Amino acid sequence: MTAHVSLITLGVADVARATAFYEALGFKLSKTASQPEVSFFQAGAVVLALWGRDAQKEDANAEALWTGNGGIVIAQNVGSEHDVDAVMARAETAGARILRPTGKTFWGGYNGYFADADGHVWEIAHNPFWELADGSVKLPD
């Protein structure tokens, strides 16, 4: 069994508000899988879930850890600098807080960062050195 990531759950203050935000960003909600308390989106090959922060904290039994941003960035790699600009503009229109406007990066790519209303940080990036197929990065060995 290979180790892998299949699902990311963001703890949020208001599931309905967060669901509207991520739908505005273009994530496809699974109406069948979702319930009022939890939303599931097909986010490329992984699932993005939105769940009440208190319920999630209790479920994980991790009270002491449950603050701030957590030092986690979730990234969407796209195929061009133009696509980075487009996704960041869409996020700003949807109400995201822009942390770093789009621009060249120190590693030779192009990116921008935003935060959602609950403080989760997203990077939208174009990496010209990486192979991208169907939204998935394929790393060399």
Add this chain to the structure above:
Amino acid sequence: MTAHVSLITLGVADVARATAFYEALGFKLSKTASQPEVSFFQAGAVVLALWGRDAQKEDANAEALWTGNGGIVIAQNVGSEHDVDAVMARAETAGARILRPTGKTFWGGYNGYFADADGHVWEIAHNPFWELADGSVKLPD
């Protein structure tokens, strides 16, 4: 362009220590893509990256958000209750802090939670109601 998640970066105190931990869990390190300051793993269809917490915080321009766990759980969905037990045992051997031992969940599945040395929370889960193919969950519409 469909919205998607392609990469998750965990901010860590010690990249070498964290790299050894995730290799022990069975994640495949891309030696070609990695550097001493940053490790990249193919984690199923997404990439898992480990990067210095301070560098990441500065890059994202998100100082105020950069504390705690962030209310994010990264999940590995597996095909059976036995596989949940096996992955949790492997994590414990690798030095993970077990937050919630394996057991039945309120939603009809089976799971366990652990935290890595930097406080990032992982869920290992078997959901008998979801389709799993090559480590990726395929949601209904």
